[in-house]
Amino acid sequence: MSALLSVSDAHVSYGKVEAVRSVSLEVADDEIVTIIGANGAGKTTLLNAIMGVLPLKGATAFAGADMTLLDIEDRVAAGLCLVPEHRELFGTMNVEDNLQLGAFRIPKESAARSFERVYTLFPRLKERRKQLAGTLSGGEQQMLAMGRALMGAPKLLMLDEPSLGLAPIIVADIFRTIGELRAAGVSVLLVEQNAQAALKIADRAYVMELGEFILSGSAKDIASNQRVAASYLGFQHEGASGI
Amino acid sequence: MNTTIMLFLLQDGITNGAIYALLGLALVLVFAVTRVILIPQGEFVTFGALSYAMLATGQVPGTAKLAMAMGVVAFGLDLFEARRSLRPRRVARAFALNIALPAAILALTYGLAGPKTPIAVNIALSLLIVAAIGLFLYRIAFQPIAHTSVLVLLIASVGCHLALQGLGLVFFGAEGLRGPALSNTALTIGPLRFTGQSLAVYGLTVAFIVALWLFFGFTLMGKALRATAVNRLGARLVGIRTTLSGQIAFLLASIIGAISGILIVPITTLYYDTGFLIGLKGFIAAIIGGLVSYPLTAVAALLVGSVEAFSSFYASNFKEVIVFTLILPVLVLRSLAAPAVEEEKD
Numbered sequence: 001m002s003a004l005l006s007v008s009d010a011h012v013s014y015g016k017v018e019a020v021r022s023v024s025l026e027v028a029d030d031e032i033v034t035i036i037g038a039n040g041a042g043k044t045t046l047l048n049a050i051m052g053v054l055p056l057k058g059a060t061a062f063a064g065a066d067m068t069l070l071d072i073e074d075r076v077a078a079g080l081c082l083v084p085e086h087r088e089l090f091g092t093m094n095v096e097d098n099l100q101l102g103a104f105r106i107p108k109e110s111a112a113r114s115f116e117r118v119y120t121l122f123p124r125l126k127e128r129r130k131q132l133a134g135t136l137s138g139g140e141q142q143m144l145a146m147g148r149a150l151m152g153a154p155k156l157l158m159l160d161e162p163s164l165g166l167a168p169i170i171v172a173d174i175f176r177t178i179g180e181l182r183a184a185g186v187s188v189l190l191v192e193q194n195a196q197a198a199l200k201i202a203d204r205a206y207v208m209e210l211g212e213f214i215l216s217g218s219a220k221d222i223a224s225n226q227r228v229a230a231s232y233l234g235f236q237h238e239g240a241s242g243i
Numbered sequence: 244m245n246t247t248i249m250l251f252l253l254q255d256g257i258t259n260g261a262i263y264a265l266l267g268l269a270l271v272l273v274f275a276v277t278r279v280i281l282i283p284q285g286e287f288v289t290f291g292a293l294s295y296a297m298l299a300t301g302q303v304p305g306t307a308k309l310a311m312a313m314g315v316v317a318f319g320l321d322l323f324e325a326r327r328s329l330r331p332r333r334v335a336r337a338f339a340l341n342i343a344l345p346a347a348i349l350a351l352t353y354g355l356a357g358p359k360t361p362i363a364v365n366i367a368l369s370l371l372i373v374a375a376i377g378l379f380l381y382r383i384a385f386q387p388i389a390h391t392s393v394l395v396l397l398i399a400s401v402g403c404h405l406a407l408q409g410l411g412l413v414f415f416g417a418e419g420l421r422g423p424a425l426s427n428t429a430l431t432i433g434p435l436r437f438t439g440q441s442l443a444v445y446g447l448t449v450a451f452i453v454a455l456w457l458f459f460g461f462t463l464m465g466k467a468l469r470a471t472a473v474n475r476l477g478a479r480l481v482g483i484r485t486t487l488s489g490q491i492a493f494l495l496a497s498i499i500g501a502i503s504g505i506l507i508v509p510i511t512t513l514y515y516d517t518g519f520l521i522g523l524k525g526f527i528a529a530i531i532g533g534l535v536s537y538p539l540t541a542v543a544a545l546l547v548g549s550v551e552a553f554s555s556f557y558a559s560n561f562k563e564v565i566v567f568t569l570i571l572p573v574l575v576l577r578s579l580a581a582p583a584v585e586e587e588k589d
Binding site for chain 1: 327328463466467469470473474476477478479480481482483484
């Protein structure tokens with residue numbers, strides 16, 4: 001079986017600076033994969049390049065088809081969707097319009113079903129459906145960004161720092177929802193600084209440092225890896241000197 | 244001054260203002276979606292008006308051939324851009340839009356043009372021609388540089404204006420033209436006499452404003468256009484093609500421009516370069532509306548029209564000076580009221 005998303009030997013550069021070097025990754029059907037790493041490791045750059053927002057050197061295939069030459073819009077139509085770090089909502093439009101536009105590439109009948117699904121997943125959005133997106137709280141905006149992405153019935157959802165700047169209780173809520181997506185047949189590629197939470201819901205994980213993957217494996221193995229624990233999970237092992 | 248004169252001037256001002264309102268709305272629309280300040284809007288007006296006037300005399304206007312030529316260039320650009328992934332469907336679509344469409348319009352124009360062609364057919368033909376020109380203008384001049392700064396887009400816009408105005412001189416000559424009125428009926432209320440033409444101006448302006456409001460408020464495509472204006476990246480991430488949004492914006496703008504032209508050409512003689520000045524007045528209205536607000540733009544356009552009418556009565560030599568001076572206090576007020584705007588990021 002071929003993977004849903006496969007990226008091999010990807011390089012992304014800003015001018016002469018190479019932000020991502022020789023990265024390969026795979027996401028299978030119904031799988032939650034996370035990329036963890038410190039600030040500036042190149043995680044956001046990598047996601048943007050997979051989406052087509054930034055030019056990527058290397059091979060990318062999605063759902064068995066090569067997508068190296070596809071525009072962002074065609075990748076969306078193929079079932080790949082990115083919830084970007086800054087959410088990129090339509091701030092002066094209301095929640096319902098934002099969601100409706102999320103279903104821009106799918107037929108009207110499926111859009112009605114998508115609405116139902118998103119409102120079940122995020123009841124809060126239904127309460128606020130006539131409110132302007134720009135006036136929502138941070139957590140609600142994140143829900144809306146995810147909801148908008150799910151409206152298009154993607155096969156793979158890429159989430160960039162969904163927990164950024166949110167209160168812990170809302171973060172827990174968002175992560176619970178991400179876990180539920182798998183049951184709905186959506187694979188997830190999750191980029192997070194909150195490594196602990198990400199590793200808890202993920203099947204597999206990649207650890208990124210300075211533009212390269214330094215480790216990969218099942219989420220359980222990664223979580224118990226000493227180096228990861230020390231750098232990203234905040235645990236100090238015996239013998240390691242604390243500061 | 245007595246009331247009758249005042250009413251006359253006001254009526255005149257509102258008729259002109261309605262035209263400026265249409266043009267101002269088109270400018271706001273194009274700027275919101277593409278960030279292009281559409282200087283060639285005036286050329287859409289002249290092309291529409293003079294194509295209509297020439298068709299009325301039974302001649303085929305050069306604009307029909309221009310649309311064909313622009314289509315060929317656009318087709319070339321489409322093929323070049325898609326050179327790495329030339330799928331048959333993509334080529335067929337580009338061919339249908341860029342070659343088949345203007346060829347059909349050209350054939351229709353040749354087939355239908357004649358001294359006895361009904362007015363409605365002439366109007367439809369002029370609209371089709373100018374709509375095609377607007378569409379291809381975006382494809383050729385603006386789509387390749389869509390990601391650049393507002394300044395670059397403005398310079399390209401001025402370039403398009405100069406080129407199209409020059410072509411206008413070639414197509415229509417230096418002589419002014421007038422077209423037949425849409426209707427010869429008239430309505431008298433008190434001292435005021437409303438010609439069928441001015442009623443058509445009011446009616447179409449209101450109809451267009453309502454249609455735009457419905458389009459942007461209630462249709463998915465209209466919302467997609469708004470979304471492109473609000474957040475380009477967000478729009479692309481839900482699969483809205485920003486090039487398609489740009490094309491639709493230019494299509495609407497060119498149709499609005501052509502309609503404005505067809506509405507005024509029976510009232511005043513238009514020359515190949517008249518459109519620019521008319522477009523500029525729409526631009527003033529759009530600036531007063533901050534290039535974002537449709538209702539404010541419409542109200543400002545009526546104000547511009549009225550000021551123009553009154554100043555042409557009191558100080559006709561200074562008519563244009565007074566109208567264009569309107570923009571100064573507005574800009575000063577706006578710059579005082581607005582917080583310091585940071586430099587454009589992209």
